[in-house]
Amino acid sequence: MELLLQQVLAGLANGAIYALMALAVVMIYQAIDHLNFAQGEMAMFATFIAWQLIQWGQPYWVAFAASVALSFLGGIAIERILFRPIHNAPILAQLIAFIALFSILNSCAGEIWNFTIKTFPTPFGMAPLFGERLISTHEAGMIGVAVVILGLLYLFFRGSRLGLAMRAAAANPDSARLVGIRVGWMIALGWGMSAAIGAVAGMLIAPVVFLEPNMMLGVLLYGFAGAVLGGLTSPGGAVVGGFAIGVIENLAGTFIPYFGRELKLSIALAVIVAVLLVRPAGIFGRAVLSRV
Amino acid sequence: MSVPPTDSAGFIAARRASALPRLGGRYLAIGAATAVALLLPAVATNFVIFQLTLVMVYGLAILGLNLLTGFNGQFSLGHSAFYGIGAYTAAILMDKTDLAYYWTLPCSGAVCFLVGFIFGLPALRLQGLYLALATFALAAAMPQILKFQPLEAFTGGVQGIVLIKPDPPAGLPLNPDQWLYYFTLAVLLVMLAGAANLANSRTGRALMAIRDHPIAAAAMGINTALYKTLTFGLSALYTGVAGALGAIAVQFVAPDSFNFLLSISFLVGLVIGGVASIPGSLFGGLFVLYVPNIAESVSTGLAGAIYGVILLLVIFVMPSGAAGFVRFAVARASEWRAPHQGTPAARKVKGL
Numbered sequence: 001m002e003l004l005l006q007q008v009l010a011g012l013a014n015g016a017i018y019a020l021m022a023l024a025v026v027m028i029y030q031a032i033d034h035l036n037f038a039q040g041e042m043a044m045f046a047t048f049i050a051w052q053l054i055q056w057g058q059p060y061w062v063a064f065a066a067s068v069a070l071s072f073l074g075g076i077a078i079e080r081i082l083f084r085p086i087h088n089a090p091i092l093a094q095l096i097a098f099i100a101l102f103s104i105l106n107s108c109a110g111e112i113w114n115f116t117i118k119t120f121p122t123p124f125g126m127a128p129l130f131g132e133r134l135i136s137t138h139e140a141g142m143i144g145v146a147v148v149i150l151g152l153l154y155l156f157f158r159g160s161r162l163g164l165a166m167r168a169a170a171a172n173p174d175s176a177r178l179v180g181i182r183v184g185w186m187i188a189l190g191w192g193m194s195a196a197i198g199a200v201a202g203m204l205i206a207p208v209v210f211l212e213p214n215m216m217l218g219v220l221l222y223g224f225a226g227a228v229l230g231g232l233t234s235p236g237g238a239v240v241g242g243f244a245i246g247v248i249e250n251l252a253g254t255f256i257p258y259f260g261r262e263l264k265l266s267i268a269l270a271v272i273v274a275v276l277l278v279r280p281a282g283i284f285g286r287a288v289l290s291r292v
Numbered sequence: 293m294s295v296p297p298t299d300s301a302g303f304i305a306a307r308r309a310s311a312l313p314r315l316g317g318r319y320l321a322i323g324a325a326t327a328v329a330l331l332l333p334a335v336a337t338n339f340v341i342f343q344l345t346l347v348m349v350y351g352l353a354i355l356g357l358n359l360l361t362g363f364n365g366q367f368s369l370g371h372s373a374f375y376g377i378g379a380y381t382a383a384i385l386m387d388k389t390d391l392a393y394y395w396t397l398p399c400s401g402a403v404c405f406l407v408g409f410i411f412g413l414p415a416l417r418l419q420g421l422y423l424a425l426a427t428f429a430l431a432a433a434m435p436q437i438l439k440f441q442p443l444e445a446f447t448g449g450v451q452g453i454v455l456i457k458p459d460p461p462a463g464l465p466l467n468p469d470q471w472l473y474y475f476t477l478a479v480l481l482v483m484l485a486g487a488a489n490l491a492n493s494r495t496g497r498a499l500m501a502i503r504d505h506p507i508a509a510a511a512m513g514i515n516t517a518l519y520k521t522l523t524f525g526l527s528a529l530y531t532g533v534a535g536a537l538g539a540i541a542v543q544f545v546a547p548d549s550f551n552f553l554l555s556i557s558f559l560v561g562l563v564i565g566g567v568a569s570i571p572g573s574l575f576g577g578l579f580v581l582y583v584p585n586i587a588e589s590v591s592t593g594l595a596g597a598i599y600g601v602i603l604l605l606v607i608f609v610m611p612s613g614a615a616g617f618v619r620f621a622v623a624r625a626s627e628w629r630a631p632h633q634g635t636p637a638a639r640k641v642k643g644l
Contacts, residue, residue, distance in 0.1 A: 035421055082604070089611035092361075092563045099556060100603035107596025221432070228425045266436055269429035273414070276426065280417050 006135070007250045013139030014208075014222075015246020016146035020201035021223025022230065022238040023150070027194040029232050030170045034091070037098040040220030041105035042078075042195050043202030044213060046071040048113050050203055051120055051211055060123050064203060068196045075195025079188045109213040120206035142204045149200060150239055157235075166190060222249070222268070229272050231285020240284065245272075329477055333470045341469045342541070343581060348480045349538040351577030354561040355487055355570065356530030362568030363491060364523040365503030367420060369555045370411075370427030373434040374404050374528040376550030378535025380438065383453040383545045384446050393458045393540050397479065400536035401529045408528025412521035431552045438547035452546030455539065476537050483530060487570055490526075499523055500568075531558075564606055566615025575614045 021039065028036045036042075046067045053063035082101065086094060124141030157163040168176040169186035177183050201223075202216060209215050222245050230241025245268055252267040281287040333341050357371045381403045382396035391399075411430065418426050438447050447453070460471030490496050501509040502516050510516050539545050561576025587598040610617035 035424075086607060086611060089607065090567065092559075092567055093607050093611045093613075096560055096563045096603055097607050099560060100600040100607070102600070103596045103603070104600035107594055107598075107600070111593045111597070221428075225425065228422060232421060266429070266433035269425075269432055273426045273429050276422055277414050277417050280419070280422060282422070 003254070004251075007254045008247055009135045010139065011247035011250035012243055013135065013142050013246070014250065015226075015243035016143045017201050017205045017219060017242075018222040018226045018245050019239040019242030020146050020149065020197055020204070021219055022226035022242040023153070023235060024194040024197040024201065025223055025227045026232060026235050026238040027190050027197070029227070030190070030235075034094055034098070035224065035227075036194070037095070037220075038101035038105060039194070039198050039223070040216030041102050041109075042071065042075070043198035043220075044216045045105050045109055046074075046195070046199035047120065047202035047206045047211060047215075048109055050199075051118060051206075052113070054121065060121060064123075067203065068199050071195040071199035072192040075192040076188045078195075079191035083191075084184070084188075106213050113213070115212060115214075118211040120203070120211045122207040126207075138207060145200065145204060146239075149197065153197075153235070162189075218265075221265075222246070225269065225272050228282060229275060231282025233286050234282070234284040237282060237284025241282070326481070330474075333466075333473050338467065338469045341473045345469075345473045345476050345541050346538070347577045347581050348476045348574070349534050349541060349577070350557075350561060350580050351574040352480055352483060352537065353531045353534035354558050354565065354576040354580070355483070355573035356527045356532075356534060357558050357562050358565075358568065358570070358573050359487060359490075359499075359530060360523055360527035361562060363496065363503065364499045364520065364527075366415065366520065366524065367424045368427040368527070369424050369552070369559070370430035371527075371531050371558050372550050372552060372554035373430045374408060374531040375535035375538070375554060375558075376434050376438065376545075376547075377407055377528075378404050378532030379539035379545045379550065380447060380453075380535075381532070382536035382539045383455055386455055386540075387448075387453050388446070394475070396540075397533050397536050401533045404532025404535075405525040405529040408532075409521055409525030411528075412524025415524060416517055416520055428552065428555075431555045435547040435551050438550070447547070450547065452544060455543045455545075457543050458540065472541055476541065479533065479537060483533065484570060487530070491570065495519070560603065564603075564613055566613030566617075569613065569615030572613055572615035 021043070024039055024043075025035060028034065028039070049070055050063040050067035053066055054060060058066070078101070082097060083094070086097060122138045122141070124137045126136050126138050157167060165176070165181045166186045166189060168179075169181050169183040170190070173183045176186075201219070205219055206215065209219070223242060226242030226245045227238040228241070229244060230237030230239065232238070248271055249265070249268045252271075256267065275283065279285075332344065336344070353371065353375050356374070357368060360366050360368055378400040381400040382393070385391045385396045385399055386393060411427075415423055415426060437443070439450055440447075441449070457468050458472065458475075459468060460466045464471065466474070498509065498514045498519055501512065501514060502519055506516055535550075557580045561580040562573070563576075564579045565574070565576030566572030583602055584595070584599055587602065588595045590598050610620075612620075
């Protein structure tokens, strides 16, 4: 029983990161109807920037804030420079642009900071929380930060004028433009926020998976899976999906004998596909209806 | 056409007449390309011949993906798995049963058709990105399944299987590389002809109708579920045969060469070559094989970055792939020759 509780909590801690990635994915998806394949690499790059600042003697939180701010600006710049000019191109062509961005960021990070594995500090410490062996302070911190960010985003989208404008631009660009919302900039803002959320996720997961150019690949896949499981049209669903993936993955790895650990990614994906067969638009997603 | 023909026979005759010069040009291009392909081994080194064999193999795999994505509108990130199944089927058959290498191709094709058809059944429920995730699950699981311990007696586990290069038939003045090239070329031509005929047939039009408007297609009496699963199977068959050819050409199969990145390569080749274009698939094969090598030769450390920049440039210059670019150029050229009689197609392209 203690093992079960421990694994569920550990799963929730990983799930917090997947939830953040899933949320970042859904934010860009809502704005432009595409999955950002380069999301993980953007987060990885931001984490490397924070690491470099810490190496240069900056305190953790200064590096953290600088990295989030730079990611925000970087996200906007990527949208303006790369994706704005091709927003009318066929969907598959835009997908290739994401793959290109992935390749560029990964390769540049490898060239600048090389591929040796680096440790990344945690502000929460790695000691067991409350003296129990169930969960470490860092894992508790990951869950806490994820929940705080989700809460802030909820308030931003529900309560602020800008949040409302962003939702309008995503839901109905033409009508939004007619009431004076600058739809193009709302999309850029969505990219910036999504990049910033990704940066937070990267810096939180780096102490666990260690810092190197390929560190986000697995995390992003779980994030995608979480977003799709929850439903790509539902930010709240994406978060629940992310937590669920973390728990499923951990439980499958621990409790399925013999091949559980080897095949845990496959098992998690099989579970998702099974769920999707019952609910094709994700657990919390809305099916898009079209007029014929 | 000044007077619109009134009877359907006249209309068809008029269509034939106007289509003839274009068709003639097309056959000329196909003939020229085949002639060049036949003569190349006489002048190229063995390594280049080997690379060109792989270009054809990748082109065939991309053609398989194109049948599914380009013609039928179903998205797949799982074609590395079908390619892997085809390769492993061929390798296991050659390794365990002494079957001649050419008999492994139909076997691989049949196995992949079956797997693809079965996988197409649940895929019926899913669309777009949800289908992408389901097929991605297949791609992610494949290397792990191939490494799976209970199957090691067949798959060779992490070590994979080493194959022997087939000898050319006695009496032909060819070395093994040249023979493999011609063998692959022959298979490729047969499969290309099959795909082209399919695309021009009643079935092909049904597939495209499903892609363009599934509800309208169903209303016209097309059995969308049947056609979609059959396309999944056929697409897997093409990619599986490519996998078998690839295994014979490389003489080696190992689980990690059939990972998710291979699916991404196929996707890149599909888009760069041109969605729903059969010759475009071959151009995609060329791109997928050579451009990473070119990037590597410019700078080893930044190879990925250079590859990415090349991809972006190609997408910016020709967003609908090489095939779309050629169509655009041809339309522009014919408009330039006869400025007052621009065809509707040309006007449409210009309006883009």
